[in-house]
Amino acid sequence: MRITPEPTMRRLPHYLHFLKRQMENGVEKISSTIIAQALSLDSTQVRKDLEYTGVKGKPKTGFFVKELINAILEFLTWTTRRDAFVVGAGNLGSAMLGYNRFRDYGLHFVAAFDSDESKIGTKIYDTPIFSIDKIPSMAQQMQITVGVLTVPAQAAQEVADLLIKGGIKAIWNFAPTYIKAPKEVVIENHQFTESLAALTRKMVEVDFHLLKKE
Amino acid sequence: MRITPEPTMRRLPHYLHFLKRQMENGVEKISSTIIAQALSLDSTQVRKDLEYTGVKGKPKTGFFVKELINAILEFLTWTTRRDAFVVGAGNLGSAMLGYNRFRDYGLHFVAAFDSDESKIGTKIYDTPIFSIDKIPSMAQQMQITVGVLTVPAQAAQEVADLLIKGGIKAIWNFAPTYIKAPKEVVIENHQFTESLAALTRKMVEVDFHLLKKE
DNA sequence: CAAATATGAAGAAAATTTTCTCTAAAAACA
DNA sequence: TGTTTTTAGAGAAAATTTTCTTCATATTTG
Known part of the structure; x- marks a missing residue:
């Protein structure tokens, strides 16, 4: 068991949320490309993150949504009380x-x-x-x-x-x-x-960098 | 204006909180070593973080608490409504x-x-x-x-x-x-x-790594 | 059945962030 | 006054995280 990168742990619940909604809509298989697109992430990153949970995908097919959801739930130990x-x-x-x-x-x-x-x-x-x-x-x-x-x-x-x-x-x-x-x-x-510090500081930096580009 | 690392932005409010309490206790000058110790961080990291706010410290003296507080408040734009x-x-x-x-x-x-x-x-x-x-x-x-x-x-x-x-x-x-x-x-x-994902996953990983060491 | 295409896996490279090392300056002390 | 100690600052090194490349494989299409 290698330790999981902090950013990976934080992204997993977002995959989970998205996947649950996909399952509700009847989607059975999904590719990392689609997940990445939906969450505005890089597909390689999605794959690397999912790798930690232990699931395996199939080329051209992707991952089984249900399997993926269970893997993430298990990985985060959210199935145990x-x-x-x-x-x-x-x-x-x-x-x-x-x-x-x-x-x-x-x-x-x-x-x-x-x-x-x-x-x-x-x-x-x-x-x-x-x-x-x-x-x-x-x-x-x-x-x-x-x-x-x-x-x-x-x-x-x-x-x-x-x-x-x-x-x-x-x-x-x-x-x-x-x-x-x-x-x-x-x-x-x-x-x-x-997070408020990050928010207020970014407001200044975004303003500044947008200004610079003009 | 270079962009500020996310982790730096997130640590700044903690320095602020600590510094405010120090000021309440009448502390006027403080070194990065002391701040680091109090917040369980590395002193170099504290210095690097504070550098972003623009304050300058003096060797052997450290930083002026009041000056530092103001610099952080300004940097985070917490003085503007x-x-x-x-x-x-x-x-x-x-x-x-x-x-x-x-x-x-x-x-x-x-x-x-x-x-x-x-x-x-x-x-x-x-x-x-x-x-x-x-x-x-x-x-x-x-x-x-x-x-x-x-x-x-x-x-x-x-x-x-x-x-x-x-x-x-x-x-x-x-x-x-x-x-x-x-x-x-x-x-x-x-x-x-x-953060709940990080919490629950870390619980497993901490358990595992403590076990391994025994 | 063969070629084209999309995809995951694995590893390399790049970028980012943290930690380490060294130097110079200021203060304390003999 | 000179020596020692503490500390900030700057840059290098290390660690971590993200992005890029390549490759093999499964599916689709002609």
Whole structure:
């Protein structure tokens, strides 16, 4: 097992999404050329990415859509259930709890946590809210593997430590700060500031380069 | 003006966040070594990244914190106001509208849009909701530069087209699908599926590589 | 049945990004 | 004042990722 390039991992869900729609439309076979065209990518890149999942295509025919979908799902381990805690029941945390589609990816939110006393004991979209300090024991007992962090930056490390104490395997971090963790714990940052920075900076650079060309 | 590497753009907000906290604590000067240590990065990389913003450091002294903060803010154009539309007033859209901190980055949500009749005419966190078909005219009239897309995948392209028709300069896309747009329109994808894919796949690969080492 | 064509596979090349190395400058200290 | 230490800056090297080439193979067409 060689490690998968980060960009490849990030493109796979897009193939998956496109392929699912193709299958809905009755398409049974598809070539990397078609996929590349639809997603504005290079066909070689598509092939290289798909290679990681282990599927084989046939010259002139391409890939079987159903086979490809299953290969990607398996590769991303989205066919196996993972129980998760959501920590921070604010705007974003609530939005996460309300988005049912995460189950399509194997992610099940079984409990949420907040420091706000008034929220504890209530439910958000059927998920019960507990006190932050219950995290370690409950995570251990319920065999939670993923922690979703939707707390303010200053609380992030503290909460992450509680999750790690509870034996969590991965943290999906939405707080605008890096988190330190032992190397066996996967930290996946998903920060708005990162992509907003890219967005605003690109706006300037696009303007500049378009101007230059004239 | 050379174009900025994507990873550099994404790291800059993290430096900014760290530097702001340092300034709060009264720190006036800081070295790339210290920044690197705090964020678990390589000090050369920190220097290379900061170089793009145009600041100069002094050997043995490092950088002036305040100067550095301003340089990053300027570089990311976060000191200039940008008016934005939020399209899709569901869970995520509402969460976006409720998160005031975007103003720290110059982003102001001035209106939101939804196809749900019952939402039109109401407000979410003080932002009024309009009908989707009002997008082009209102965007043009209000000189909107950024569109935030928090609609389901199947509606994404259609809504993007409306925003582009309204003369928008950039789209921040949260829908789990790629969007096609003319090259002068910046598309920044911020998709949950991408980072979830990376998270779940890494969980397997980390397990495997730790096992191998034993 | 043969030729043309589209396609995946594999590896090479190019581009991009990160890391390493060295040098010079500034500060600290003897 | 001279020596040592720390640090930024510049460029080279390494690693990673993307793109290009070539080739073999399956399908289609004449």
